[in-house]
Amino acid sequence: MTAKPQYLTGDIAAINEFIDQFDVFLLDCDGVLWSGDHVFEGIPETIKLLQSKGKRTVFVTNNSTKSREEYLKKFTKLNIPSTVEDIFGSAYSASIYISRILQLPPGKSKVFVIGEIGIEKELDSENVPHIGGTDPELRRDITPADFEGLANGSLLDPEVGVVLAGLDFHFNYLKMAHGFHYLKRGAKFLATNIDSTLPMHHDFFLGAGSSMAPLVTAWGQPPLALGKPSQAMLDAVEGKFQLDRSRTCMIGDRLNTDIKFGVDGKLGGTLHVQTGVDKKEAWEKEDAIAVPRFYVEKLSDLLLAKE
Amino acid sequence: MTAKPQYLTGDIAAINEFIDQFDVFLLDCDGVLWSGDHVFEGIPETIKLLQSKGKRTVFVTNNSTKSREEYLKKFTKLNIPSTVEDIFGSAYSASIYISRILQLPPGKSKVFVIGEIGIEKELDSENVPHIGGTDPELRRDITPADFEGLANGSLLDPEVGVVLAGLDFHFNYLKMAHGFHYLKRGAKFLATNIDSTLPMHHDFFLGAGSSMAPLVTAWGQPPLALGKPSQAMLDAVEGKFQLDRSRTCMIGDRLNTDIKFGVDGKLGGTLHVQTGVDKKEAWEKEDAIAVPRFYVEKLSDLLLAKE
Numbered sequence: 099m100t101a102k103p104q105y106l107t108g109d110i111a112a113i114n115e116f117i118d119q120f121d122v123f124l125l126d127c128d129g130v131l132w133s134g135d136h137v138f139e140g141i142p143e144t145i146k147l148l149q150s151k152g153k154r155t156v157f158v159t160n161n162s163t164k165s166r167e168e169y170l171k172k173f174t175k176l177n178i179p180s181t182v183e184d185i186f187g188s189a190y191s192a193s194i195y196i197s198r199i200l201q202l203p204p205g206k207s208k209v210f211v212i213g214e215i216g217i218e219k220e221l222d223s224e225n226v227p228h229i230g231g232t233d234p235e236l237r238r239d240i241t242p243a244d245f246e247g248l249a250n251g252s253l254l255d256p257e258v259g260v261v262l263a264g265l266d267f268h269f270n271y272l273k274m275a276h277g278f279h280y281l282k283r284g285a286k287f288l289a290t291n292i293d294s295t296l297p298m299h300h301d302f303f304l305g306a307g308s309s310m311a312p313l314v315t316a317w318g319q320p321p322l323a324l325g326k327p328s329q330a331m332l333d334a335v336e337g338k339f340q341l342d343r344s345r346t347c348m349i350g351d352r353l354n355t356d357i358k359f360g361v362d363g364k365l366g367g368t369l370h371v372q373t374g375v376d377k378k379e380a381w382e383k384e385d386a387i388a389v390p391r392f393y394v395e396k397l398s399d400l401l402l403a404k405e
Numbered sequence: 406m407t408a409k410p411q412y413l414t415g416d417i418a419a420i421n422e423f424i425d426q427f428d429v430f431l432l433d434c435d436g437v438l439w440s441g442d443h444v445f446e447g448i449p450e451t452i453k454l455l456q457s458k459g460k461r462t463v464f465v466t467n468n469s470t471k472s473r474e475e476y477l478k479k480f481t482k483l484n485i486p487s488t489v490e491d492i493f494g495s496a497y498s499a500s501i502y503i504s505r506i507l508q509l510p511p512g513k514s515k516v517f518v519i520g521e522i523g524i525e526k527e528l529d530s531e532n533v534p535h536i537g538g539t540d541p542e543l544r545r546d547i548t549p550a551d552f553e554g555l556a557n558g559s560l561l562d563p564e565v566g567v568v569l570a571g572l573d574f575h576f577n578y579l580k581m582a583h584g585f586h587y588l589k590r591g592a593k594f595l596a597t598n599i600d601s602t603l604p605m606h607h608d609f610f611l612g613a614g615s616s617m618a619p620l621v622t623a624w625g626q627p628p629l630a631l632g633k634p635s636q637a638m639l640d641a642v643e644g645k646f647q648l649d650r651s652r653t654c655m656i657g658d659r660l661n662t663d664i665k666f667g668v669d670g671k672l673g674g675t676l677h678v679q680t681g682v683d684k685k686e687a688w689e690k691e692d693a694i695a696v697p698r699f700y701v702e703k704l705s706d707l708l709l710a711k712e
Contacts, residue, residue, distance in 0.1 A: 249606035267578050275610055294622050299556035304623045311618030315601050316611045
C-alpha cells in the first residue's frame with residue numbers, strides 16, 4: 099500500500115519542510131518548466147530560489163532533439179540559471195550507454211540515427227561514429243532504386259551495429275526503411291526515449307515513441323529505451339555527482355517516465371506537477387504505474403517558501 | 406481441433422479435386438501474384454487456367470495505394486486477365502463503409518486522408534469529400550506556425566469527421582500531427598488495413614500498419630481496419646456477386662489477413678501459398694491465428710491441372 103501523496107500547494111510549512119530534506123533536485127523540463135518554447139510563469143524565480151538555498155538543480159530530460167550545449171542556450175534565453183554539467187538529455191545518456199557499456203564488435207561500430215541534431219552532437223561528444231540523422235540525402239521520398247538497393251543491401255553500410263531512434267520531426271518512409279533493413283541484418287535497436295506525446299503550445303504533439311513507431315511496428319519488437327525511466331540514465335547522473343539518493347528528489351509531470359524513474363531509483367522523494375501530460379487522476383487510479391510522494395499544481399507553487 | 410491442411414503441390418488428382426469444388430477464387434495480390442512490381446513465374450497462365458475452367462477470379466487486396474482502375478492497368482501490364490469489377494481493394498472497401506454504413510453527422514462529412522492516390526480515387530467514386538492525402542501542401546517539414554495553428558485549431562477543417570489511414574509512402578510529422586489533432590477533436594479513426602509489412606523485391610518493407618503507427622501510438626487506440634480480415638470487405642464482395650460462400654476459396658500468403666478472412670467468412674476453402682509473408686511454420690504453431698484447408702508452395706503449382 100503506497101501512502102497518499104502530500105499536497106504542498108499553498109502550505110508554507112510543508113513546502114519549507116519539503117525543500118529542507120533534499121540537497122539535489124532532478125527536474126524534468128517539458129511540462130514542468132515549459133511547454134515547447136513557452137516557459138511557465140515563475141519558473142526562473144523558482145529555480146533561483148532553490149539554488150539560493152544551496153540546492154543543486156539538475157535537468158533530466160527525455161527530449162533528444164537538443165544537445166546539452168543547445169539546452170544551455172535555451173535555459174539562458176529563458177532566464178533559467180544552469181550549466182552544461184547540470185543538464186542530462188536522453189541523447190547524452192544513450193551515447194554514454196553505446197560508448198561505455200555496449201560492446202560493439204569490430205566492424206560493427208557505427209550508429210544509424212533516426213532523430214535530430216541533438217543525438218548526433220552527443221554521439222560526437224563520445225566519439226561514436228554515426229550516419230543517417232540529419233543527413234539531407236535521407237530527407238526525401240523513397241524511390242524504386244531505394245527499394246531495390248535496400249533489398250539487395252547495396253545501400254546499407256555494413257559497419258552499422260546499432261539503430262538509435264529518438265524524436266525526429268523529419269521522419270519519413272526512406273529513413274524508416276533504412277532502419278528496418280539494418281535491424282533485419284542484426285543491428286541492435288536502441289531509443290533515447292519512448293514518450294508517445296510531446297507537450298507544446300499547451301497542447302500535445304507526437305513524441306519520440308510515436309515518431310519511431312513505424313520502425314517498432316514493422317520490426318515487431320520495441321527498442322531498449324535509455325531515457326527515463328531507464329536506470330541507465332540515473333546511473334549516468336549519479337556517476338557524475340556521487341548523489342546521495344536519499345537526499346535527492348525527482349520532479350516531473352509523467353508517471354511512466356519521471357515518477358517511475360525516481361521510485362525505481364529509490365530516491366528520497368518524487369514531486370508531481372499538474373502542468374504536463376499526467377494529472378493527479380492518473381496516480382489516484384488503483385493500477386497507477388507509479389505514485390509520487392508529493393504533488394503541487396505547478397512548480398512555481400514552491401515560491402511560497404520565499405516568504 | 407483443426408484438420409491438418411492438405412498439401413497440393415505435385416499432386417495432379419488433388420489439384421483437380423481442389424479446383425472442381427469451387428466456383429469463385431478470391432485472390433490476394435502482394436505475395437501471391439507478385440512481390441512489388443515482380444510478377445511470379447507462371448501467374449498469368451494460372452489465372453487463365455482457372456478462368457478457362459469457368460471459375461471467377463476476384464482479386465482482393467489490402468494494398469490501398471492504387472485504385473481499382475490503377476490495379477487494372479497493373480494486371481494488364483503483367484498479362485493477368487481481369488476487369489475492374491473483379492478487383493476489390495481496401496481503399497474501395499473503406500470508401501463503401503464510409504459512404505453507405507457510417508452515418509456521419511451533417512457538417513462532419515469530410516475525410517482527412519493519410520495515404521496515397523488510391524484512397525482518394527475510391528473516395529471520389531463514392532462521392533465522399535476529402536482533404537489531406539496527396540496534397541503537396543502537406544508534403545513538407547512541420548513549422549512553428551503549424552504547431553501553433555494545430556494547437557489553436559486554426560489550421561483544422563471543422564468539417565472533418567473521419568481520419569482514414571492507409572499505406573502512405575509520404576508519411577511525415579506534419580500529416581500525422583494533423584491526424585492526431587482531428588482525432589482529439591472527435592474524428593473517427595479508420596484504416597484501409599493494418600498489415601505491418603509489405604512484400605517488395607523479394608524482401609519486406611513497411612506496410613500500412615507501420616506507416617500509420619505514429620498516429621496509433623500518439624492516439625493510444627487502434628483504428629477500425631476495413632481491409633482483410635474485416636468482414637466488411639467480404640460483405641462488399643458478396644454484395645456485388647451473390648457468392649455461394651461454400652463454393653468460394655480464399656487464396657493468400659498471410660494468416661492474420663487472408664486465411665483468417667476466409668475462415669471467419671465461413672468460405673468453403675482457404676489456400677495458403679509460401680511466396681509471401683507467412684510460411685507453413687506459422688500455422689503449424691499451436692497458437693496459430695488461422696489455419697488454411699489447403700497449401701501449395703506457389704500459386705502456379707496449380708498449373709499441373711492443365712495436363
